[in-house]
Amino acid sequence: xxxxxxxxxxxxxxxxxxxxxxxxxxxxxxxxxxxxxxxxxxxxxxxxxxxxxxxxxxxxxxxxxxxxxxxxxxxxxxxxxxxxxxxxxxxxxxxxxxxxxxxxxxxxxxxxxxxxxxxxxxxxxxxxxxxxxxxxxxxxxxxxxxxxxxxxxxxxxxxxxxxxxxxxxxxxxxxxxxxxxxxxxxxxxxxxxxxxxxxxxxxxxxxxxxxxxxxxxxxxxxxxxxxxxxxxxxxxxxxxxxxxxxxxxxxxxxxxxxxxxxxxxxxxxxxxxxxxxxxxxxxxxxxxxxxxxxxxxxxxxxxxxxxxxxxxxxxxxxxxxxxxxxxxxxxxxxxxxxxxxxxxxxxxxxxxxxxxxxxxxxxxxxxxxxxxxxxxxxxxxxxxxxxxxxxxxxxxxxxxxxxxxxxxxxxxxxxxxxxxxxxxxxxxxxxxxxxxxxxxxxxxxxxxxxxxxxxxxxxxxxxxxxxxxxxxxxxxxxxxxxxxxxxxxxxxxxxxxxxxxxxxxxxxxxx
Amino acid sequence: xxxxxxxxxxxxxxxxxxxxxxxxxxxxxxxxxxxxxxxxxxxxxxxxxxxxxxxxxxxxxxxxxxxxxxxxxxxxxxxxxxxxxxxxxxxxxxxxxxxxxxxxxxxxxxxxxxxxxxxxxxxxxxxxxxxxxxxxxxxxxxxxxxxxxxxxxxxxxxxxxxxxxxxxxxxxxxxxxxxxxxxxxxxxxxxxxxxxxxxxxxxxxxxxxxxxxxxxxxxxxxxxxxxxxxxxxxxxxxxxxxxxxxxxxxxxxxxxxxxxxxxxxxxxxxxxxxxxxxxxxxxxxxxxxxxxxxxxxxxxxxxxxxxxxxxxxxxxxxxxxxxxxxxxxxxxxxxxxxxxxxxxxxxxxxxxxxxxxxxxxxxxxxxxxxxxxxxxxx
Numbered sequence: 001x002x003x004x005x006x007x008x009x010x011x012x013x014x015x016x017x018x019x020x021x022x023x024x025x026x027x028x029x030x031x032x033x034x035x036x037x038x039x040x041x042x043x044x045x046x047x048x049x050x051x052x053x054x055x056x057x058x059x060x061x062x063x064x065x066x067x068x069x070x071x072x073x074x075x076x077x078x079x080x081x082x083x084x085x086x087x088x089x090x091x092x093x094x095x096x097x098x099x100x101x102x103x104x105x106x107x108x109x110x111x112x113x114x115x116x117x118x119x120x121x122x123x124x125x126x127x128x129x130x131x132x133x134x135x136x137x138x139x140x141x142x143x144x145x146x147x148x149x150x151x152x153x154x155x156x157x158x159x160x161x162x163x164x165x166x167x168x169x170x171x172x173x174x175x176x177x178x179x180x181x182x183x184x185x186x187x188x189x190x191x192x193x194x195x196x197x198x199x200x201x202x203x204x205x206x207x208x209x210x211x212x213x214x215x216x217x218x219x220x221x222x223x224x225x226x227x228x229x230x231x232x233x234x235x236x237x238x239x240x241x242x243x244x245x246x247x248x249x250x251x252x253x254x255x256x257x258x259x260x261x262x263x264x265x266x267x268x269x270x271x272x273x274x275x276x277x278x279x280x281x282x283x284x285x286x287x288x289x290x291x292x293x294x295x296x297x298x299x300x301x302x303x304x305x306x307x308x309x310x311x312x313x314x315x316x317x318x319x320x321x322x323x324x325x326x327x328x329x330x331x332x333x334x335x336x337x338x339x340x341x342x343x344x345x346x347x348x349x350x351x352x353x354x355x356x357x358x359x360x361x362x363x364x365x366x367x368x369x370x371x372x373x374x375x376x377x378x379x380x381x382x383x384x385x386x387x388x389x390x391x392x393x394x395x396x397x398x399x400x401x402x403x404x405x406x407x408x409x410x411x412x413x414x415x416x417x418x419x420x421x422x423x424x425x426x427x428x429x430x431x432x433x434x435x436x437x438x439x440x441x442x443x444x445x446x447x448x449x450x451x452x453x454x455x456x457x458x459x460x461x462x463x464x465x466x467x468x469x470x471x472x473x474x475x476x477x478x479x480x481x482x483x484x485x486x487x488x489x490x491x492x493x494x495x496x497x498x499x500x501x502x503x504x505x506x507x508x509x510x511x
Numbered sequence: 512x513x514x515x516x517x518x519x520x521x522x523x524x525x526x527x528x529x530x531x532x533x534x535x536x537x538x539x540x541x542x543x544x545x546x547x548x549x550x551x552x553x554x555x556x557x558x559x560x561x562x563x564x565x566x567x568x569x570x571x572x573x574x575x576x577x578x579x580x581x582x583x584x585x586x587x588x589x590x591x592x593x594x595x596x597x598x599x600x601x602x603x604x605x606x607x608x609x610x611x612x613x614x615x616x617x618x619x620x621x622x623x624x625x626x627x628x629x630x631x632x633x634x635x636x637x638x639x640x641x642x643x644x645x646x647x648x649x650x651x652x653x654x655x656x657x658x659x660x661x662x663x664x665x666x667x668x669x670x671x672x673x674x675x676x677x678x679x680x681x682x683x684x685x686x687x688x689x690x691x692x693x694x695x696x697x698x699x700x701x702x703x704x705x706x707x708x709x710x711x712x713x714x715x716x717x718x719x720x721x722x723x724x725x726x727x728x729x730x731x732x733x734x735x736x737x738x739x740x741x742x743x744x745x746x747x748x749x750x751x752x753x754x755x756x757x758x759x760x761x762x763x764x765x766x767x768x769x770x771x772x773x774x775x776x777x778x779x780x781x782x783x784x785x786x787x788x789x790x791x792x793x794x795x796x797x798x799x800x801x802x803x804x805x806x807x808x809x810x811x812x813x814x815x816x817x818x819x820x821x822x823x824x825x826x827x828x829x830x831x832x833x834x835x836x837x838x839x840x841x842x843x844x845x846x847x848x849x850x851x852x853x854x855x856x857x858x859x860x861x862x863x864x865x866x867x868x869x870x871x872x873x874x875x876x877x878x879x880x881x882x883x884x885x886x887x888x889x
Contacts, residue, residue: 091603129653136655139629141636143654155865163857182603183611184630207626211603211611231853 028054028068029276030194032201035315037283038294038336041098042248042256043214046263048201050193050240055227057234068274069238070192072137073222077236080126083115083170084159087134088219089181091211092245101309104241106217109177110140115159116170127172139184145174161223162234181216183207189218192240200272200320201280204264205242215245259335267333271320278320282334285313297335301325354382358400386453393455399446407436553667553708556817557660558583558593561642563674563683565599570613570754571745573601575673575715575761577623578615582768583669586816594645594660596632598674598684608751615757615765617749631658639689646670647700664705669713669814673761676716678739679724695725702728709802711814715761717742720796732779732802732809736760736786737793744792759791773816779806 030052037045054069066074076082088106096102114130116123128146135142154168186207190197197205210216219241227235246263248256260267271278281304282296300316301324307313318325318332326332346364350357359379367373413434419427429438500510560583562576580595602611602624613624632641644650645660662668674681680688701707712733714722719735726733736743736758745755746762757765763786771777783797783806799806812818858864 132653133655136631136657139631139633139657141634144635154868156860158857158859158861160859161856162854164854166857178634180600180603180634182600183624183626184628184633187627187629207611208609208622212609226854231855234854 027056028052030068030272030274031277032272032275033277033279033281034201034204035103035281035283036258036334036336037100038258038286039099039245040286043099043245044248044258044263044336045099045215045243045245047103048205048240048242050202052194052238053225053235054238055233055235068194069236073192073220073238076130076133077222080130081117081120082130082222083117083163083224084161085112085114085222086160086219087112087138087221088217089138089140089179089185090215090217091181092213092215092217094215094217094245099245102243103309104219104243106219107175107177109175110142110179110181111173111175112142112145113157113171113173115163116172118164118167118170120170123170123172131174138188140179141176144176149176150174159223160221161225161237162231181218182211186210186218189220189240189242192220194274195272199270200275200278201268202272203269204260204266206264206266209264210242210244213244214247215243217244218242256338257336260333267331268320268326269331270328271326275321280318280320280332280334281315282318282336283313284316285311292338295337295339297337298325298332381448381450384450386455386458389452389455393450393452396447396449399448401445402443404441404443406439406441408439409436410434552665553813554665554819555662556588556592556667556669556814557662558588558669558671559596559645559660560593561596561637561670561672561674563598563637563672563681565684567599567601567604567606568754569599569674570601570752571757572673573597573599574613574615574623574757576671577613577628578757578761578765579671579713579768580628581623581625582765582771583815586768586771586812587773588815588817590629591657592817593629594632594658595628595630596637596642596645597630598634598637600634606753614749614752615762617747617756619749619751629657635684637684639683639687639693642683642689643693643697646697646706648704648706660706662706665708666706667709667711667814668707669711671713671715672722673715673758676714676718676722678718678721681714681716681722691722691725694722695727698726698731699728702730709804709813713764715743715758719743720798723798726798726801729801730803731798732806733798734782735796736791738796741793760786760793760795763790768811768815771811771815773812773818775810775812777811779809779811782811 030050032048032050035047035049037047039045052068052070054074073085076085088111090106090108090111093108094102094105112131112134114127116126120126124147127150131142131145134140151173152168152171153173157171157173158166186205190202190205193202195202197203219239221237221239221241223237224234225237227233246258268280282300284294284296284303286294296316300318301322302317302319304315304317305312318334320326320332345366346362348360348362350360352359361377363375365373365375414437415434417427417430496511503510558580560576560580562572564572576595576597580593583593584590601607602613609619611624612619612622615621615623632645645658648660650659660668672681674683676682679692680690682688698710698712701710707730709730710732712723712726712731714734715736716722718737718739718741720738723731723733723735724739737760744759746757746759748755764782767782767785779799783795786795788794802809810818
């Protein structure tokens with residue numbers, strides 16, 4: 001064993017410095033993780049984090065060999081002497097009331113805050129140039145950041161990484177709320193990843209699914225961290241985070257069952273070969289809520305428990321580097337199903353058919369103790385034909401009362417009833433057991449006022465129409481069809497002569 | 512005897528004549544090939560694609576620009592050589608029923624937005640000033656590379672513009688306009704600064720031909736979707752999205768370009784015939800008098816693709832690593848600063864320190880920058 005160790009040491013020394021065929025241990029490492037959290041409202045939140053840690057001091061500008069750490073960002077750190085950089089693009093708002101507390105929230109739009117190192121002389125000039133360069137890298141309008149929307153916070157936004165003293169003169173903060181986030185911001189973000197949407201967790205990052213969400217936030221965080229437990233040297237940490245919330249009704253079509261394929265239209269096929277760790281965590285803390293149990297398929301091999309944001313949480317862990325979880329012949333498609341225990345209730349509903357049959361609704365309910373249960377039914381009023389109204393329509397129409405049949409537990413046990421011996425008032429309902437008694441109750445009938453038509457209107461219309469027709473049409477008809485001719489009055493007749501004779505006899509002037 | 516010796520001499524003469532003629536034929540073929548090799552004088556391709564309209568009902572202009580972007584990328588021009596300017600965001604618009612998509616054909620057949628798009632100037636950045644600065648190269652210092660047109664005198668540039676226009680002007684974002692004279696002057700500046708080898712200008716707006724009437728710089732070919740006095744019409748609406756998806760001229764240009772691959776030999780005359788009046792309702796126009804080559808010799812891929820002339824060599828070149836640089840960088844990597852005391856993280860909300868800071872802040876009405884008023888804490 002000692003010989004082997006010594007041999008190994010000798011071999012390492014031989015392969016040490018000098019010669020150009022040697023390989024040194026890589027100084028950067030990648031960890032990727034995905035956390036899937038079912039939310040109380042039936043939605044599901046997915047948070048991706050890709051962390052690249054580089055054990056190097058980037059203060060000198062001589063660095064030219066970039067492996068996992070992206071060159072675009074490494075050059076920014078050395079050129080502008082950055083201490084920390086935090087940039088986020090967000091669309092939507094994290095609804096804490098419905099979804100619970102977020103891991104890391106970001107404001108809608110674009111937010112950029114940067115700590116410069118204390119060697120920088122003109123911070124404002126570096127700030128302006130940095131925002132221009134970032135606008136080119138991320139295809140965003142960050143070049144609109146200038147003194148009109150930049151502030152220097154004095155109390156908050158302390159450095160999230162190692163800091164040598166915090167003089168707020170070197171901090172700058174700006175927010176652009178109007179900034180739109182779309183595929184053109186996701187594309188360069190994805191290209192910064194070492195495996196760049198080809199393998200590992202980043203194959204799930206498809207734009208047409210990620211933007212069909214209630215909340216989408218992607219961020220880049222760069223900060224110096226401790227390299228080891230003694231914390232005597234610095235490593236640079238780059239974290240790229242992406243949080244999305246899939247809406248149960250928009251993307252889920254109302255069902256609360258989720259799977260990786262349903263969320264991202266992809267499954268995990270292989271881990272990223274450049275990643276040291278690649279894990280998927282599923283939050284199974286609230287696995288029992290509202291009588292529903294959460295079932296995760298395939299079942300996890302390990303779980304992780306810790307206090308996160310103040311509450312104890314349990315996570316199911318899937319390690320993509322473990323061949324038992326994922327291998328060449330098996331994809332990983334996590335499925336989350338909510339299982340409801342079988343109910344022992346009964347509902348029977350028979351809807352009405354106009355002029356044929358009424359509504360019938362029967363429900364068997366188990367009432368919880370010490371509580372008030374309200375059952376209500378909404379109905380609409382329909383119009384009747386004018387011949388179907390009763391002679392007194394303004395009285396209203398009756399809806400028959402509801403019936404409640406109940407088995408009420410009795411406080412005192414009763415003995416079985418003998419129908420011939422006991423009084424008549426005790427033998428109305430046959431009692432089956434001694435612990436409860438049967439009762440049937442009724443509600444009041446409901447009197448509904450239907451809108452009543454004006455019943456005199458048909459008569460009025462007929463009168464008016466007939467009058468108009470008669471007067472107008474009749475007159476026209478007469479004018480058009482009657483011929484008028486002048487008539488001579490007749491001179492006399494026998495009756496007229498006789499009448500004149502009688503008139504002369506009476507002394508009245510003749511006709 | 513003389514007759515006997517004469518015949519072989521005739522035969523050799525004949526053979527010689529035949530050889531000469533074959534040789535001259537071969538020579539002319541070599542000359543043809545050489546002429547083809549040097550046919551167009553460009554070595555790199557650039558594209559500037561501009562959509563100038565804002566608002567959801569102008570979805571078709573964004574779809575127009577993105578379909579040309581897609582064709583140009585497919586035929587080989589990389590993102591670093593494309594300046595894409597979109598005045599509004601349609602893909603992630605709240606009104607889009609399918610987010611992160613822009614369709615060109617109804618029934619959602621073709622998503623021209625894709626998964627790999629880089630927009631250089633978006634939203635409020637698409638202004639007449641920024642457009643002219645991109646063309647002429649007079650961008651403010653600090654503009655990132657992806658937002659610059661870094662062309663040289665051997666670049667073929669494709670400029671595509673779409674939006675709402677009129678007789679002699681093109682409207683930018685409903686608030687300002689660019690006139691054909693400004694555009695012609697910008698192209699002249701580009702010529703004077705030798706920023707292009709040949710330029711193809713395509714415009715799809717109403718009365719588009721008015722925009723190329725005033726060009727006066729050499730080596731410009733221009734196409735427009737309609738003549739002066741005519742309107743360019745939109746193609747087809749999609750009932751699910753609710754707006755018109757494309758303009759007719761660009762729709763047929765897209766269908767034409769879908770058949771082109773980087774090796775095709777289709778020339779510009781075919782592009783001129785793309786949308787006859789029966790399909791487009793307006794009369795597309797073109798202008799080639801400023802262009803020096805004959806359009807039938809100009810390949811589509813001269814402007815839409817990025818075809819490089821490749822010379823194959825069979826020599827081998829061996830690369831020697833510079834051991835001096837490698838050793839020094841290795842040494843530097845291995846010696847990192849080891850500090851004596853451990854470093855620590857900052858407190859996120861040090862209440863005592865914040866309150867102490869407030870007490871030290873003296874009111875100072877005559878000071879201007881904020882940091883002068885606070886006593887710095889070290």
